[in-house]
Structures are given as structure tokens and as C-alpha cells.
Amino acid sequence: MGKYRGASQLVLLPKTTTEVSKILSYCNTKRLAVVPQGGNTGLVGGSVPVFDEVIVGLAGMNKIISFDNVNGILTCEAGCVLENLSTFVENEGFIMPLDLGAKGSCHIGGNISTNAGGLRFIRYGSLHGNVLGLEVVLADGTILDMLTTLRKDNTGYDLKHLFIGSEGSLGVVTKISVLTPAKLSSTNVAFLSCNDYTSCQKLLLAARRSLGEILSAFEFMDHHCIDLAMQHLEGVQNPLPASPYKFYVLVETTGSDESSDKTKLEAFLLRSMEDGLVADGVIAQDISQASNFWRIREGISEASVKVGAVYKYDLSITVEKLYDIVEEMRCRLGDNAEVLGYGHLGDGNLHLNIVSSKYDDNILAQIEPFVYEWTSAQRGSISAEHGLGLMKAEKIHYSKSPEAVQLMASIKKLLDPKSILNPYKVLPQSVL
Amino acid sequence: MGKYRGASQLVLLPKTTTEVSKILSYCNTKRLAVVPQGGNTGLVGGSVPVFDEVIVGLAGMNKIISFDNVNGILTCEAGCVLENLSTFVENEGFIMPLDLGAKGSCHIGGNISTNAGGLRFIRYGSLHGNVLGLEVVLADGTILDMLTTLRKDNTGYDLKHLFIGSEGSLGVVTKISVLTPAKLSSTNVAFLSCNDYTSCQKLLLAARRSLGEILSAFEFMDHHCIDLAMQHLEGVQNPLPASPYKFYVLVETTGSDESSDKTKLEAFLLRSMEDGLVADGVIAQDISQASNFWRIREGISEASVKVGAVYKYDLSITVEKLYDIVEEMRCRLGDNAEVLGYGHLGDGNLHLNIVSSKYDDNILAQIEPFVYEWTSAQRGSISAEHGLGLMKAEKIHYSKSPEAVQLMASIKKLLDPKSILNPYKVLPQSVL
Known part of the structure; x- marks a missing residue:
């Protein structure tokens, strides 16, 4: 996004875990700081070199290792681009449990290191629930093999969670196994307007109740967002007649039965209008209309930059x-x-x-x-x-207790005693 | 289950987190070993005193603190019995994301400390995905407040995961916030037989595809289990005519539309019989029949003890x-x-x-x-x-690499340097 400009004299592009291990082992011995870098799409400066850190780019490690098409378990290298993985598993009848705007360039290793949320979170939850295994290289070059493909494993502490969301400051994620849900055949999208925020909340509760297991997105935006999107995004139309609605909600369902899913969504819309929760609303009649709805929601960030x-x-x-x-x-x-x-x-x-x-x-x-x-x-x-990255490392205490931050610092020192991994990120300098 | 008999001269029953903190602080100073104990229903001896550890029982901390009935977020103390929590949230239109045989006596704190799996795992996944926040008392008495009720929080390392499944060896869980899914109105159960294991596998894949988002259990048992259940469980009947079927599968669906869910399950059963995956099958016509199906599956353990x-x-x-x-x-x-x-x-x-x-x-x-x-x-x-508990602490290397076990030991030493928390459990003595 242009806010952070890094500078580094050296970019290394390892092709194997062993090469990552050798790089870290060398850097650790020489006390050389390192920034692991995936698709470099983060918004908090987590993947930029602050002074002259060595960049370890994972783009060269982009192989799919295996796919278990009975259980939907994908094992791949960290440098795989999310969209490529999505396309691959969709051809096998599954979907990735996460989807986000940057999918065309972000890497799965970066997604895991930042604990990316995104658009499917409401349905499939956090990466802490979906990632089955990781291979991670520690600061001293130790290769930590936690690359299990099991759904359940209660043998000792589940260490992989330490690395999910730690923004490359505890280790470099090199391989991943992730559970992919079965792809469902039917998707429907509705674009609704509400007159006040209380209605948006009640609508959310009603959606949880009425749409139950098929609810796959509940996104909201105020009318300022819509105005901006209409003004700055090319070829985008407001699906609803221009009126003084204050809030807009995009509701998506994903299920396995086209006709019953659509009936449910229509009934939900009708009832919500009768109950006064929804002022106006429309259900996409085809894929292009559905894309237009999503384009508005996903384009807000792009429009605001303009x-x-x-x-x-x-x-x-x-x-x-x-x-x-x-x-x-x-x-x-x-x-x-x-x-x-x-x-x-x-x-x-x-x-x-x-x-x-x-x-x-x-x-x-x-x-x-x-x-x-x-x-x-x-x-x-x-x-x-x-994530916190560079932007908010010093602000962690707004969300975490002193005791928790202290324990994080102790863990950082335990795993990276020479502080070579992604310095100035995640944790405040005062506790290290 | 009677395999482990503990002995302790002292059972303490704190009523508050402060009391837990005082107990641990005192024990840590005096190097007195402690066993945290919930409902004591574990199967690997994780909650029994090995020599003369002080038992810290959490049964006195059994209050529900709050329930957010828009988002389904329950906050409660660790000593709450799972079944009581289930009843409570069901009255609010939600369900607990986990259910297991021991629900009548196990505590939610113990469930979290052992990362309990159970019968709803296939649908709602692991506690790592469902637990939003924890309050934990560390070995030295420090109260670690991670009791957030947020679905998303990427500020620093997500420390709560360290305590989920660590069997009380890193800290004592005192409070919990957990995401509870909306209760769905329609449940259907089918009891099926298969002639070989390959058919069971294919049936699983078919169930994922055809039942999609409403699949909520896929349990299997071989004919030896059924024979034993019929022999030893009172009032239980084989739903299928006695025949030489080798395998039995219980499929449950949970959804929001009674008639469409049942139609889906019937179609699935019909197709599976036509495809030769299922030899015979029956769908429960009422709650009592459904309970009978579940009683067989859940009674296997009880029958085998006889x-x-x-x-x-x-x-x-x-x-x-x-x-x-x-x-x-x-x-x-x-x-x-x-x-x-x-x-x-x-x-x-x-x-x-x-x-x-x-x-x-x-x-x-x-x-x-x-x-x-x-x-x-x-x-x-x-x-x-x-979990590993006492039974399998020395066997951890069968499932985890030496590097991973070593890191677990380092974390144990960091959090509990005097080794007072649940000694002889989880990790082998050789690495501590």
C-alpha cells in the first residue's frame, strides 16, 4: 500500500527447507537480522526490512506436495500463491478455508504467519482451526517437523499455534498442511439495505437463525462506502435504487441444494422486510450480478485510496x-x-x-x-x-495485558535468543 | 475407569481465581507439586496425583459469567460441568461446540486442558478453533488474562493455544470464553451397514459431497462392537436385521430445514444402496429410535468394560x-x-x-x-x-519429533521452572 518502504542489500530465494535452514543457521551465528517475505501484501509493514535485514523470500518454494481427495487435506510449500491453491483444490472438488482480496499475490505461508482472516471466516473459522500441520525453521536453523495431516492429535503441546499469527518472528514457515472443506454446488448472494445499525445487528441474528448452516458471509458497509465505491470504481452499479439508506449488507449462502438454498434466502429476505429489518433488498439472479455485489464490498479499499x-x-x-x-x-x-x-x-x-x-x-x-x-x-x-507488524508493535498493550506481553517476550527470547527474526515487529522493543 | 488410583493428603477447592493464584504462588515457593483436577473423567491418568501432589479441584468454580445471545459467546468458570453448559446455551438457542460421553461429569476446564474432541468435531472442529479466550493461572501464581470474547484478534502471539491440550502442565485454566454455534432445528440419524471397509471410506466421501453442510456425525463400528453392545447393553436393539454385515456406520445430519434435510438424507441412503456402498440402512423415525442408534455407538465402551x-x-x-x-x-x-x-x-x-x-x-x-x-x-x-497424561507421557516420541519434544520441554521449563504443575504427565522425564 506504499506506506512502508523497506531497503535491503540482499534478497535470498531458497528453493528448499534445507536452504532456509542453512540461511538461518548462518545468519544466527553471525547475528544477521532476517525478514521472511511471502507475497508482501500485508498492511502493517510486517514483511518489510526496517534497516538492512536480509530478505528471505519464499516465492521459490511454491510446490504442491500432496492432496488427499477423500479428506480434503492439502500439503504444500509456503510460497504457494493462495489463488493458485484455490484453483487447484477447486478442481478436486474442495475449496480453501480462506479467501481474501490479496489472493492473487499473497502466499499461504504469509497467510499463516499473519493468521489471515478474510471473507470465509464466518463459515470456516480461524486458521488455528484449519491448519493441521506446519514445518517451520527456527532461528538457529533447526527444522521443526510438525507437518502432520491428522485432524486430531493430542500428543503434547500443539506447538504449531505459536507460529500461526506470529508474523515470522518465531520461525519461518516452510510447509503447510491444511484442511479444505468440500466445495458446495450452490451460492446465492443478496444485497440489502437497512435504515439503522440496530437493524443490521438484528438482521445478523436473524440470518444466523434462518439461514443456519448455509450462511457463508455477512458483510456490512455504511452509505459513505457505497457512495465512494460508486464514484471511484469503474463499471460498478448500486444494486438498489439510490435512496437515503444508511447501511448496506451483503449476505451470501453456500450450500449443496440450489433450489432449497434459494428458497431459504428468499424467505429470509421477505421475513426481514416484513419485520422492518431490511428497507430494500435484491438477490443476485446470475453470477455477473453476484460478482457486482462482491465487487462493491471488495472495492471499498481500492476506492478509498483514490x-x-x-x-x-x-x-x-x-x-x-x-x-x-x-x-x-x-x-x-x-x-x-x-x-x-x-x-x-x-x-x-x-x-x-x-x-x-x-x-x-x-x-x-x-x-x-x-x-x-x-x-x-x-x-x-x-x-x-x-497483525501488528511494524505499524503497531509498540501498541500491543492496548489489546494485551502486561503479563501476556511479558510471556510473549519470554517465548520470543526462548525461540530467537539473538533476535534475528523480523526485528522491530510484533513486540515492543521495551520488553525484549 | 479405575486404571489409575491416585493418593493425596490434601484437596483444595478454591472458589475464585485469586484463591487459585494464592495456592499456586504458595506451592511454587515451597516447591509443592500440584494436580489440577476437573471432573476427573480422563482416560490417561492426567488428573490423578502420582505420589502426594496437592489436588486443586476446580468444582467450586462453576459459575456462568455471561452469555452474549447475539453472537453465541459463553463466558464461564472452569469448573462448570459440560452438560450444564449445554442445557444453559440450548435454552438460549445455541449449542456447545463439543459433546462427549462424559458430559454429565466432565468440566469445561478439563475439556480445554485436554483439548477434548468428541462427537461434534466433524462439524465444529477443534477447541483451538472454538475457544475465544482463557484466564489461566501460571505456576508462580501470575494471573494471565486472555479472556477476550472476540472472534478475531491478531495482536501478538495467541498464547491461549499453549494451554489448550497441555493437560494442566503449563497453567491452571480458571475461566473460558467459547463460541457456541446456533442450535439447528432438525436432526436426522441413519444407521447403515457396509460389507467392507472400502465401502465405509467411499460412503464417507459420498456423505461429505451429498450431505455437505448438514453432516454432523459420521461414526463407524465393526460388527464385533455391535455384537458386544447387543450382548451387554440393556434394552438396546440392532436396528438392522441380524446378518453378517462387517461394518456399521451412524450418519447424523443437523440443519435448519426439517423436510429438505430428511429428503437429502433419504436420497443419500438410496443412492448409496444403489451404488453398492451400503448393504442395508434405516433412518430413525422418531427421537427414541435416534437415541437407540446413538446408544449403541456411545455404549461400546461401557459394553467392553463388562x-x-x-x-x-x-x-x-x-x-x-x-x-x-x-x-x-x-x-x-x-x-x-x-x-x-x-x-x-x-x-x-x-x-x-x-x-x-x-x-x-x-x-x-x-x-x-x-x-x-x-x-x-x-x-x-x-x-x-x-491426551498423554501419565499413561503415555513417555511415549510422546512415537508421534512427535525430538526437536518438537525438546521445544515443548523448553516451554515447560519457561512457564513452570520448578516443575510443580502436574508432574510426570505429558512430557517424558528424560527431557525435563
């Missing part, structure tokens, strides 16, 4: 309070900037984007630390799915 | 090879013992039970270490869902 500067925040807040921060921020900033609220409502994940024509320290001072303090007071997370 | 001695193994093996070990074991043991194979086929989890009229060291010598070596050679797990 305004000029974007201050991006990725927060987890209890659903009841989730929109309060958007309104508070609007009050604080007045006409100085535009405040957009959208995100994965079903997961309690708000993307708060504040856009202005150019970067301005005064605007930033009105946003931070307020946004972090507010989130902290709600016991929310200041980074729902993007 | 024979005399039971050698119990809980293995994860790739589905293709899962039944081979049962047959190999039958060849090895001949007439000396009866070998039963059953379990959660959908999760690749075999419960191998070997029954004989009384314990016999010669029989044991024929089983072990063979069963562990065989499982290890298949890269399986020697403990799918029961």
Missing part, C-alpha cells in the same frame, strides 16, 4: 458497539476527513478507514491514540486480522 | 489405513482377546479396544509397543483426543 490518503484501522469490537467508534470518529473529525465503516460484521471485525485528500499530522493526532484507547476500553482488538 | 479387562487405544490414522491396525492386531492376538475397532471415522480417529476376561501382561506385550510403532510408521497420532 481519494488520496487513507488512515486504516482494523478493529475487533463486540457487535453491539462496533459502529459507535465510526460515529465518534465522525464527530471528532468534522469536515476534515471522511470516515468509512465497513467489514465482516458476522465476525465483529470493523475496517475503519479515514480518508482525506492528503496525509496530515493534525488529522492523525485526532485519530490516534484515541481509536486505540477507545478500542482498549471496550476490550476490543486493535488488530483483528492484519 | 467383558473384564480393556486395553484402550485412541489413534489418529489416515482414513485409508485406519482399519489395518485392527486387522493386524486381530492376527497377532488370535483367540487371546477380542479386538474392537470403532470411532469417529469422519475425523480419522480410531478407538481400538482390546478386551479379554482379565488383565494379562502377555497380551499387553503383544499389543505394546507394536501398536505405537505401527501408528508412528504411518505418521499417525498415538493419542487423538485423550
Whole structure:
């Protein structure tokens, strides 16, 4: 996104785990700092060299190792591009348990190292639940083989979880095995509008109840997002007649029975309109209409960049309070900037984007630390799915207790005593 | 199950986290060993005192703290009995993401400490995916507050995973927040027979494809299990006419649409019979019939105990090879013992039970270490869902690499340097 510009004199592109091991072993001995790099699509500067770290790029390790097409278990190298994996498993009748905007260039190793969330989270949950095994190279070059392909294994501590979401600061993920759900034949998408935020919440509960096991996305965006998308995204149309709706919700179902799924969604829409939860709504009649709905939701980030500067925040807040921060921020900033609220409502994940024509320290001072303090007071997370990286390493205490941060630091020192792995990221310097 | 008899001079029953903290702080200072104890229903001796450890029983901490009935998030104390929690959340329109035979007495804290699997695993996955937050007291009395109720949080290392499945050896779990799925209105159960193991596997794949999102259990048992259940369980009937079927499969669906779910299951059964995968089958017509089907599956363990001695193994093996070990074991043991194979086929989890009229060291010598070596050679797990506890602490290397075991030991030493928490469990003494 251009916010972070790294500089490094050396990029190494290992082809095998043994090569990764040799690189780390050498760097550890010489106390040379290393940045593991996947597709470099992160939003918090987790994969950029801060000073002159050696970049270890995983792009050369992009082989699919095996696929178990009875159980849907994929084993592959860390440098595989997510979209390539998606295409591969879809041809086998399965889908990847995660999907996100950057899929065309992000690597699965990076997805795991940042614990990527994305669009299928509401249905398939976190990578902590879907990743079955990992191979990781530790700072000293030790190859840690945890590459099991078993769904259940309770023999000792489940170490792989330490590396999921640790942003390459505890080890370099080299191989992955992941459970892929069976691909379902029928997908339906509805685009709905609500007059107030309370209706959005009630609609979410109603969707959980009425759509049950076929609910696969519940995304929301306020009308500022829609206006921006209509203005800046080419060829995109508002599916609903231009009216003063305050909120828009995209509901997707995925199931195995075309006609019963559609009937369910139609009944849900009808009932929600009768109950006054939905002001207006439309169900996509074909794939191109469905793509248009998704294009609006996925294009918000792209549209906001076209305004000029974007201050991006990725927060987890209890659903009841989730929109309060958007309104508070609007009050604080007045006409100085535009405040957009959208995100994965079903997961309690708000993307708060504040856009202005150019970067301005005064605007930033009105946003931070307020946004972090507010989130902290709600016991929310200041980074729902993007990680801390360089951007928020020093801000971890807004979401984690001193005792927890201390234990994280102890674990970092245990696994990487010379602090060669991705320095300045994840943890504040004061505890290391 | 009577295999392990502990002895302790002191049982402490704290009522609050502060009391747990004071107990551990005192014991740590005095180097007194401690066994955390929940419902004491574990099968590997993880909750028994080996010599004279102080028992810290969590039964007094059994309060429900809060329930968010929009998002289905339960927060409670560790000593809550699973069945009580199930009843509570069902009244709110949700279900617990786990269910197991011992639910009437096991505690949620114990479930988390052993990473319990159980009957809903195929649908809702592992506790690593469902537990949102934990409060844990460390060996030195430090209270580690990780009791978030957020679905997504990527701020630093996700430490709670260290405590899920570590059998009380890294800390004492005192509070839990867990995501509970919405309760679905329609449940259907079918009881099927297959002529060979290959058909069971193909049937699993067909069930994943045809039943898709409503599949909620796929349990299997061989005819030896059925014979034993019929012989020893009162009031239980074989739903299928007595015939020489080799395997039986219980398929459950849970969904939100009674009629379409039943139609799907009927179509699945019909197609599977036409394809020759299923020899015979019946769908429960009412709740009492459904309970009878489940009673057979859940009663196998109870029935096997009535024979005399039971050698119990809980293995994860790739589905293709899962039944081979049962047959190999039958060849090895001949007439000396009866070998039963059953379990959660959908999760690749075999419960191998070997029954004989009384314990016999010669029989044991024929089983072990063979069963562990065989499982290890298949890269399986020697403990799918029961944990290692006292029984298998020394056997961890069959499923984990030396590097992984070494790292586990380092983490144990970091968190519990005086080794007061649940000694002799989980890890082999040689690495500590």
C-alpha cells in the first residue's frame, strides 16, 4: 500500500527447507537480522526490512506436495500463491478455508504467519482451526517437523499455534498442511439495505437463525462506502435504487441444494422486510450480478485510496458497539476527513478507514491514540486480522495485558535468543 | 475407569481465581507439586496425583459469567460441568461446540486442558478453533488474562493455544470464553451397514459431497462392537436385521430445514444402496429410535468394560489405513482377546479396544509397543483426543519429533521452572 518502504542489500530465494535452514543457521551465528517475505501484501509493514535485514523470500518454494481427495487435506510449500491453491483444490472438488482480496499475490505461508482472516471466516473459522500441520525453521536453523495431516492429535503441546499469527518472528514457515472443506454446488448472494445499525445487528441474528448452516458471509458497509465505491470504481452499479439508506449488507449462502438454498434466502429476505429489518433488498439472479455485489464490498479499499490518503484501522469490537467508534470518529473529525465503516460484521471485525485528500499530522493526532484507547476500553482488538507488524508493535498493550506481553517476550527470547527474526515487529522493543 | 488410583493428603477447592493464584504462588515457593483436577473423567491418568501432589479441584468454580445471545459467546468458570453448559446455551438457542460421553461429569476446564474432541468435531472442529479466550493461572501464581470474547484478534502471539491440550502442565485454566454455534432445528440419524471397509471410506466421501453442510456425525463400528453392545447393553436393539454385515456406520445430519434435510438424507441412503456402498440402512423415525442408534455407538465402551479387562487405544490414522491396525492386531492376538475397532471415522480417529476376561501382561506385550510403532510408521497420532497424561507421557516420541519434544520441554521449563504443575504427565522425564 506504499506506506512502508523497506531497503535491503540482499534478497535470498531458497528453493528448499534445507536452504532456509542453512540461511538461518548462518545468519544466527553471525547475528544477521532476517525478514521472511511471502507475497508482501500485508498492511502493517510486517514483511518489510526496517534497516538492512536480509530478505528471505519464499516465492521459490511454491510446490504442491500432496492432496488427499477423500479428506480434503492439502500439503504444500509456503510460497504457494493462495489463488493458485484455490484453483487447484477447486478442481478436486474442495475449496480453501480462506479467501481474501490479496489472493492473487499473497502466499499461504504469509497467510499463516499473519493468521489471515478474510471473507470465509464466518463459515470456516480461524486458521488455528484449519491448519493441521506446519514445518517451520527456527532461528538457529533447526527444522521443526510438525507437518502432520491428522485432524486430531493430542500428543503434547500443539506447538504449531505459536507460529500461526506470529508474523515470522518465531520461525519461518516452510510447509503447510491444511484442511479444505468440500466445495458446495450452490451460492446465492443478496444485497440489502437497512435504515439503522440496530437493524443490521438484528438482521445478523436473524440470518444466523434462518439461514443456519448455509450462511457463508455477512458483510456490512455504511452509505459513505457505497457512495465512494460508486464514484471511484469503474463499471460498478448500486444494486438498489439510490435512496437515503444508511447501511448496506451483503449476505451470501453456500450450500449443496440450489433450489432449497434459494428458497431459504428468499424467505429470509421477505421475513426481514416484513419485520422492518431490511428497507430494500435484491438477490443476485446470475453470477455477473453476484460478482457486482462482491465487487462493491471488495472495492471499498481500492476506492478509498483514490481519494488520496487513507488512515486504516482494523478493529475487533463486540457487535453491539462496533459502529459507535465510526460515529465518534465522525464527530471528532468534522469536515476534515471522511470516515468509512465497513467489514465482516458476522465476525465483529470493523475496517475503519479515514480518508482525506492528503496525509496530515493534525488529522492523525485526532485519530490516534484515541481509536486505540477507545478500542482498549471496550476490550476490543486493535488488530483483528492484519497483525501488528511494524505499524503497531509498540501498541500491543492496548489489546494485551502486561503479563501476556511479558510471556510473549519470554517465548520470543526462548525461540530467537539473538533476535534475528523480523526485528522491530510484533513486540515492543521495551520488553525484549 | 479405575486404571489409575491416585493418593493425596490434601484437596483444595478454591472458589475464585485469586484463591487459585494464592495456592499456586504458595506451592511454587515451597516447591509443592500440584494436580489440577476437573471432573476427573480422563482416560490417561492426567488428573490423578502420582505420589502426594496437592489436588486443586476446580468444582467450586462453576459459575456462568455471561452469555452474549447475539453472537453465541459463553463466558464461564472452569469448573462448570459440560452438560450444564449445554442445557444453559440450548435454552438460549445455541449449542456447545463439543459433546462427549462424559458430559454429565466432565468440566469445561478439563475439556480445554485436554483439548477434548468428541462427537461434534466433524462439524465444529477443534477447541483451538472454538475457544475465544482463557484466564489461566501460571505456576508462580501470575494471573494471565486472555479472556477476550472476540472472534478475531491478531495482536501478538495467541498464547491461549499453549494451554489448550497441555493437560494442566503449563497453567491452571480458571475461566473460558467459547463460541457456541446456533442450535439447528432438525436432526436426522441413519444407521447403515457396509460389507467392507472400502465401502465405509467411499460412503464417507459420498456423505461429505451429498450431505455437505448438514453432516454432523459420521461414526463407524465393526460388527464385533455391535455384537458386544447387543450382548451387554440393556434394552438396546440392532436396528438392522441380524446378518453378517462387517461394518456399521451412524450418519447424523443437523440443519435448519426439517423436510429438505430428511429428503437429502433419504436420497443419500438410496443412492448409496444403489451404488453398492451400503448393504442395508434405516433412518430413525422418531427421537427414541435416534437415541437407540446413538446408544449403541456411545455404549461400546461401557459394553467392553463388562467383558473384564480393556486395553484402550485412541489413534489418529489416515482414513485409508485406519482399519489395518485392527486387522493386524486381530492376527497377532488370535483367540487371546477380542479386538474392537470403532470411532469417529469422519475425523480419522480410531478407538481400538482390546478386551479379554482379565488383565494379562502377555497380551499387553503383544499389543505394546507394536501398536505405537505401527501408528508412528504411518505418521499417525498415538493419542487423538485423550491426551498423554501419565499413561503415555513417555511415549510422546512415537508421534512427535525430538526437536518438537525438546521445544515443548523448553516451554515447560519457561512457564513452570520448578516443575510443580502436574508432574510426570505429558512430557517424558528424560527431557525435563
